[in-house]
Amino acid sequence: MTFDNKCVENIVKEVRKEQSISPKLPDDNFINYVKEGMYNINDSVGCMINYDEDLEARALLKNYVLYANHKRTAEFKELYMTDYVKLQVKYNVDTSI
Numbered sequence: 001m002t003f004d005n006k007c008v009e010n011i012v013k014e015v016r017k018e019q020s021i022s023p024k025l026p027d028d029n030f031i032n033y034v035k036e037g038m039y040n041i042n043d044s045v046g047c048m049i050n051y052d053e054d055l056e057a058r059a060l061l062k063n064y065v066l067y068a069n070h071k072r073t074a075e076f077k078e079l080y081m082t083d084y085v086k087l088q089v090k091y092n093v094d095t096s097i
Helices: 005-018 028-043 055-069 073-079 081-091
Strands: none
Touching: 005 028, 005 055, 028 055, 028 081, 055 073, 055 081, 073 081
């Protein structure tokens, strides 16, 4: 899976600002969390999501990064399962066959 590096960088900047993250923590950690979150969400939904256009998916991704930063991804998945389901329904495209 390839990632749009510009999108990843923008999300990292947003996360750092919104969550008041110390500048002492390296960006590399957050870049990895964003990529892991993108992969996790895309894999669960079953398609490639444009996080610049889909603000619901973007918010879910930023919450993933928050939980990943605190090593709480298992808790995140329990709490946000309904958001995953909403995205699955949104991106479910039935064929006409």
